[in-house]
Amino acid sequence: MLLQQIINGLASGGIYTLVALGLTLVYGVLKILHIAHAGIYALGAYMALIAYKIYPNIYFAFFFAMVSTALAGYLVQKYLYWPIIDQPRIVPLIASIGLFLALEELYRLIWGPYVIPFPQKFHWKTYTIGKIRLPGADLFVFALSLIFLAILYWIVNRTRIGLAMRAVADDKEVAEASGINSKWTIALSFIIGSALAGAAGLMVGVYYNSIYPTMGDVPAYKSLAVIVVGGMGSIEGTVVAGFGLGLLEALLLGFLPFAFPRDALAFIAMIIFLLIKPEGLFGR
Amino acid sequence: MSTILEVKNVKKRFGGIEALKGVSIALSKGEILGLIGPNGAGKTTLFNCIAGVYHPDDGEILFKNRRIDMLPPHRVAELGIARTFQIVRPFKTLSVIDNVLVALGLKNYIGYKNLFKKPGANDFKKAIELLKAVGLESKKDEVSENLSLGELRRLEVARALALDPEIILLDEPYAGLRRHEEGRISDMIRELHSRGLSIIIVEHRVRLLMELVERVVVLDMGELIAEGSPDEVRNNPRVIKAYLGEEEVA
Amino acid sequence: MNYYLTILIYIGINSILALSLNIIVGYAGQISLGHAAFYGIGAYSSALIATKLGVSFWVALPSAIVITAIVGAILGLPSLRVSEDFLAITTIGINFVVQAVFKYVKFFGGALGVSGIPFPSLGGHRFSLAAFAVMTAIFTVISALVAHLINTSWIGLGLKAVREDELAASSSGVNVYKFKVLAFVLGSALAGLAGSLYAHFMMFITADDFGFPLSIAILSMIVIGGIGTVRGAFLGALLLTIMPEVFRPLSDYRMLVYAILLILFMRFLPEGLIGDESIVWKKIRGKA
Numbered sequence: 001m002l003l004q005q006i007i008n009g010l011a012s013g014g015i016y017t018l019v020a021l022g023l024t025l026v027y028g029v030l031k032i033l034h035i036a037h038a039g040i041y042a043l044g045a046y047m048a049l050i051a052y053k054i055y056p057n058i059y060f061a062f063f064f065a066m067v068s069t070a071l072a073g074y075l076v077q078k079y080l081y082w083p084i085i086d087q088p089r090i091v092p093l094i095a096s097i098g099l100f101l102a103l104e105e106l107y108r109l110i111w112g113p114y115v116i117p118f119p120q121k122f123h124w125k126t127y128t129i130g131k132i133r134l135p136g137a138d139l140f141v142f143a144l145s146l147i148f149l150a151i152l153y154w155i156v157n158r159t160r161i162g163l164a165m166r167a168v169a170d171d172k173e174v175a176e177a178s179g180i181n182s183k184w185t186i187a188l189s190f191i192i193g194s195a196l197a198g199a200a201g202l203m204v205g206v207y208y209n210s211i212y213p214t215m216g217d218v219p220a221y222k223s224l225a226v227i228v229v230g231g232m233g234s235i236e237g238t239v240v241a242g243f244g245l246g247l248l249e250a251l252l253l254g255f256l257p258f259a260f261p262r263d264a265l266a267f268i269a270m271i272i273f274l275l276i277k278p279e280g281l282f283g284r
Numbered sequence: 285m286s287t288i289l290e291v292k293n294v295k296k297r298f299g300g301i302e303a304l305k306g307v308s309i310a311l312s313k314g315e316i317l318g319l320i321g322p323n324g325a326g327k328t329t330l331f332n333c334i335a336g337v338y339h340p341d342d343g344e345i346l347f348k349n350r351r352i353d354m355l356p357p358h359r360v361a362e363l364g365i366a367r368t369f370q371i372v373r374p375f376k377t378l379s380v381i382d383n384v385l386v387a388l389g390l391k392n393y394i395g396y397k398n399l400f401k402k403p404g405a406n407d408f409k410k411a412i413e414l415l416k417a418v419g420l421e422s423k424k425d426e427v428s429e430n431l432s433l434g435e436l437r438r439l440e441v442a443r444a445l446a447l448d449p450e451i452i453l454l455d456e457p458y459a460g461l462r463r464h465e466e467g468r469i470s471d472m473i474r475e476l477h478s479r480g481l482s483i484i485i486v487e488h489r490v491r492l493l494m495e496l497v498e499r500v501v502v503l504d505m506g507e508l509i510a511e512g513s514p515d516e517v518r519n520n521p522r523v524i525k526a527y528l529g530e531e532e533v534a
Numbered sequence: 535m536n537y538y539l540t541i542l543i544y545i546g547i548n549s550i551l552a553l554s555l556n557i558i559v560g561y562a563g564q565i566s567l568g569h570a571a572f573y574g575i576g577a578y579s580s581a582l583i584a585t586k587l588g589v590s591f592w593v594a595l596p597s598a599i600v601i602t603a604i605v606g607a608i609l610g611l612p613s614l615r616v617s618e619d620f621l622a623i624t625t626i627g628i629n630f631v632v633q634a635v636f637k638y639v640k641f642f643g644g645a646l647g648v649s650g651i652p653f654p655s656l657g658g659h660r661f662s663l664a665a666f667a668v669m670t671a672i673f674t675v676i677s678a679l680v681a682h683l684i685n686t687s688w689i690g691l692g693l694k695a696v697r698e699d700e701l702a703a704s705s706s707g708v709n710v711y712k713f714k715v716l717a718f719v720l721g722s723a724l725a726g727l728a729g730s731l732y733a734h735f736m737m738f739i740t741a742d743d744f745g746f747p748l749s750i751a752i753l754s755m756i757v758i759g760g761i762g763t764v765r766g767a768f769l770g771a772l773l774l775t776i777m778p779e780v781f782r783p784l785s786d787y788r789m790l791v792y793a794i795l796l797i798l799f800m801r802f803l804p805e806g807l808i809g810d811e812s813i814v815w816k817k818i819r820g821k822a
Contacts, residue, residue: 027619079801080801087800088563089565089618090559090565090753090761091757091804093565093622094750094753094796095801098794098795098797099793101789101792101793101796102790102793102794102797105789105793106790109786109790224626232619267630274616274620274624275612337701356704356709357704357705358705358710361704361706366705369701374698374699374702375695375698375699376698377694377698377811378694378695378698386692386695386708389688389691389692389708390707393688393707393709399688399689399692399716400683401688403691446706447706
């Protein structure tokens with residue numbers, strides 16, 4: 001029973017981490033709270049619908065969704081955020097909220113307000129090891145999240161691009177003085193973050209077998225909570241906080257004797273950190 | 285001469301770096317003191333400690349024999365220590381005269397009684413006089429972000445003077461200025477001195493300080509390495525060594 | 535006729551709301567994304583005092599203002615210790631928590647809200663709609679005068695200094711934290727006034743009236759109108775109040791158009807229509 005909760009928690013933790021990473025990467029290089037990111041997450045799920053009409057295959061769907069969201073992220077930073085980067089902080093913030101709203105409305109107008117099932121039915125096996133039952137769906141999400149995280153780790157820590165991203169996040173002027181093209185680095189952070197969010201959206205669409213216009217709402221505020229707890233701009237913090245949140249939710253749900261609104265936990269955690277340690281776990 | 289400001293064995297570290305390793309300096313009333321040292325020596329950190337922006341990890345700072353090292357910047361300003369910044373910090377969208385008025389309002393910000401009163405004719409008069417003193421009177425209604433760097437530096441001095449301070453800390457007042465603007469700043473500093481203000485000037489180009497200051501202290505890597513008249517200091521081998529690799533010493 | 539009076543009353547209430555947020559965001563430069571919460575606190579306090587204690591509107595209104603100011607202080611004191619981006623998140627949090635309290639705590643009526651809120655009356659005679667409109671107009675003018683007073687007095691200078699550069703402000707003798715809290719309290723108090731007017735006008739309020747979308751709408755009012763100016767707050771309130779009416783023929787596309795307008799404004803006209811830096815305003819003044 002405990003292990004089941006843990007696996008469940010790791011799966012949702014993986015999703016939270018993937019989504020929040022986009023926020024962290026963007027905040028790190030641009031210092032903007034990219035609320036619209038949750039709209040890009042939902043876009044990933046909706047792109048699966050289009051993908052399946054072209055070629056009904058899950059691998060193709062992933063590819064299609066991630067490329068679409070990466071492109072969307074690129075366009076957003078190029079045409080919306082970059083031009084207003086020197087404005088007071090409130091301006092990109094409202095722009096982002098406006099974009100998030102617009103995206104949700106577009107999804108509703110194009111695909112309808114209803115919950116749409118994922119275009120392919122998956123039959124998840126439950127793997128039994130002795131007395132422990134491991135649901136296949138959870139394992140799939142967790143494993144896939146780990147794969148993406150591993151790829152991200154490799155990019156951030158072992159490539160020049162990753163080094164550039166970390167340098168720009170640390171101090172843009174110094175990075176530029178060292179010859180780093182911050183424009184491209186920022187664009188790349190958006191592309192990578194958006195692609196991850198798109199993947200997460202698609203995975204959630206698969207896992208819950210549902211796609212709907214406001215599916216970005218809860219992830220929006222949960223990923224905010226994750227980056228606050230983890231430390232805004234810190235990738236390690238996001239990973240720890242993301243998985244931590246997922247696990248904590250699952251454990252509390254499984255073991256508390258009373259009904260606990262699962263979604264409130266992220267919120268409470270966020271308030272506690274804002275009051276006591278606003279820099280978060282790994283923040284500066 | 286009596287001591288107006290005393291820095292006693294002040295230490296300050298940031299993470300792994302010891303910016304100040306136990307610095308002691310005394311400033312006499314009415315003195316102009318030069319604080320020099322290569323980049324990264326800790327000069328601005330010391331200013332920030334005196335001004336209340338940082339609090340020393342160890343040691344004390346005394347203003348007229350009263351400890352100020354734990355006070356916030358606005359309290360230090362209230363007590364009579366004003367400062368300028370290495371990189372100018374004007375209130376960008378406010379007009380030149382409003383920049384000065386902000387500081388003139390010092391006494392009104394304490395408590396709540398005067399908060400809803402408007403600046404009066406007297407306040408405007410004082411503001412204009414301060415702007416006259418730094419030669420910015422003609423630009424009083426100009427939005428401050430439109431001013432040149434030299435003008436902004438002078439505005440910062442006017443703003444600092446509006447606090448009616450006894451001590452003024454000038455952080456690299458010549459930075460970024462062209463030759464013809466430098467003279468104006470030197471004149472201004474001399475004028476401040478003649479009014480009886482005690483002044484500490486940070487400047488890492490020693491040449492500019494030579495005629496202005498009576499005494500110089502030299503900081504390097506968070507430590508005081510020399511103290512004396514400008515001539516004594518510029519011939520001090522330790523000082524020369526510290527500056528080796530820097531652009532100009534004399 | 536009644537229809538137009540109602541719209542005017544909405545414009546008035548929204549103007550007061552916009553002016554109140556302008557003190558926090560426009561003058562002091564703090565990011566508050568949860569202002570609807572204080573609107574709600576004003577509305578609920580006024581409503582509950584009037585219904586549960588049976589007092590008249592004329593007692594409930596000032597009480598609501600005071601209560602909202604106090605809550606503003608209580609919430610502002612811890613929140614304003616943190617830096618900009620955290621304040622944005624914290625204020626979103628405040629909005630959600632306050633709304634949840636109204637929705638789930640029985641004292642506040644829960645999902646059913648508060649009903650039976652008395653319309654203002656004087657000497658036994660219930661106000662006519664026109665009378666309410668006149669009263670709202672008077673309160674709107676008073677709010678504008680308060681905002682103007684703040685803008686042109688020492689506190690205004692201090693707030694604007696905080697907005698421009700906290701370090702320079704502090705070094706010039708401004709107690710940054712104190713001024714931030716003051717801005718928050720003043721903004722909350724005015725929002726409480728607007729809330730009370732709203733409650734006694736609608737005579738029925740629920741938690742859904744005071745959610746995050748409204749906070750964004752109020753923010754949009756001052757940014758579209760021209761942040762930091764009284765005239766901008768009025769124009770923004772006017773535009774955003776009549777917008778749903780004007781857009782009615784668009785029916786299903788209303789929200790999308792609103793969202794796109796927000797984006798376009800932020801992207802191309804962030805100084806607002808008649809803000810100090812706005813091209814439109816400068817042209818009107820004959821400068822640009």
